Amino acid sequence: MSSQSVSAPSTTSSDHTRTVSIHFVHAALRGVRRQGEAVEPLLAPAGIPASALDEPRARVSFEQYARLLQSLWRHMDDELLGCGRHPLPLGSFGMICRAIIHSSSMGHAMSRASRYYALLQAGRPDFLIDRDGELGYLVIDESQGGFADPFLAETLLVAGHRFASWLIGDAIALKYVDFSFAMPAYTHEYEIIFAAPLRFGAGRTALCFSAACLDAPVVQGDDSLRVFLRNSIYELLLRREHGKKISAQVRRMFGHDEDGSMLHLDAAAQRLTMSPQTLRRYLKREGNTFQAIKDGWRRDTAITLLAETPIPIAEIARRVGFSEPSTFHRAFKHWTGLQPGAYRVHRL
Template identity: 35%
Template sequence: MRNDRHSVSTHFARTMIAAAKRHHLDHDTLLQDAGLTEQLINTPGLRITPEQLSRLTQGIWRQADDEFLCMGSRPSRHGVFALMAKQVVRCRTLRPVLYNMSRFYNLVGDAFRLEFRVEENTASFSLTLIEPDKDPDFTLREFMLLLLHRFPSWLIGQKIPLRYVTLDFPAPAHREEHRLMYPCEVLYRQPTNSFVFDADLLNAPVVQTSHTLRAYLRSLPLDWFKRQAYYSVYTRRVMDYLESSDDLAAACMEVVSAELHMTSRTLRRKLTDEGTSFQELKDGVRRDTAIHLLSQSSLPISQISRRLGFSEPAAFTRAFKQWTGVSPSLYRQA
């Protein structure tokens, strides 16, 4: 079916549009170009695709000429990240990458301070906003921490395994999104925003080049918004199976447990211990795939229903309304 499609909370689109309105940008054009509407992003429970969020981000970058999305004490002109990236791609290992990233941003802007530290067996990369009240919904902090982890990971050709992430604000209503954003435990109400990892990885070689960087920059910020979810062991294995399945209708507990070489009873117990269930995981995959198909294709709802393994469109409509609060037809209209 697919292995990288997922949906994103409309929270991020709402906060971006709110910042755009505060700075008198043409928010109607921003929404239209992203394939979004005010009704969609303000309807509780609805979700959007990474592609829609990426187009919205690009629109704000262009309109405001600000890569900080109008949420910093000072703007960062569109192109600053690319300038930094062209400098650090020349580094040999991860250690100088992080050092030069922090030095670059601390020199060219004063919206936040970055600090790279190594202490015994751990390394940390932290971000502190100069004027946090300019980021009332915490979106800039979440966005920058995501960027600061995923770009160096791309440079060394592997996801940097994190011990934990700290955030300087309380756990928000959308905290479940942090499972998609940060591949580790997240600690709230901390002194700063940071990620911490094993210092041994600082010697990992940079495998990207100026040539591969050009293609990477053209795809941004979509690559930052794609799923890199943190799940426990058996949850992740079930998700991997479901996301690669071409026949969700046949993907039942017995089939998946056999693929994982265990009994269905054992798998059910493992998932319960990890705080989830097979049906919950399957519904999540169905929901995200449905959102993509409804927003990015003209497939009839009856055909989408069959692809997702529902016996009839009415069953799909009931399930989709339970997941999002609206029917598939209303979602597509929005």
């Protein structure tokens, strides 16, 4: 992945107020910890409070996570953050992208990417493209024992899916995702990231999608690639729910409204041209509720504003729909395990 600095998008966007579980912060730091280094000096420039590492419910803004990754890439000179068999020097991802951007199809491009990547990892690929009849797969090659830590497999799956979708200019719908490892405690994060059925303890780790996507033409070129690489962290890792899901449509309503905290179920149903009862039923099928979506938006927006702006806590409480700051403090502690003030860290 590119190690270039990126400008944080506006925090008013519903996509860009997404937050990241502290689990992924711990995962990104594991390579540094294995080298026996202290992590606190790397947290401070990212604006991540060290106290958050001790709270399993804690979350950080996406901009904080992006800054942490950039700091780690520069510090380690390794785009795999110490999780690969060999380091992947800074700039490797960009070099691979430039080498494959003129491929004829997505499948051709991703197969070439696998081969170039293998050259940088002692000739052994960590991911492969496969086809079986009407199904296509992006498979993580675990045969060489290079995935004792699932973080690299998780990252390659997410980045591979987003990059392949970008190549063809369309979101690739996943039929299911297999993981060779057991179900982790943070499975709910996967459900949002992949928006597909998840199968743990499977024979391999892979994404499954329509094989027709492999034949889809690459619609990107040199100019769009330059823009993509400047914003690669956001393009590859920013968590997005797929647009056809009702939950995602409701979530976007909160982000698009000037005062999203005032949105109620009846108004959301009217915008979707359905009855409130039908909206509840659709959300239930997706394992969701209107209140859970609203609370998630409140939590993520509050964390982002606390971490990325100097807006007073009382004003943030008002913006996310709390008339009393004390009520906001209690809700925030319930959501994250920490008080709002704990997220106010001055970056170096």
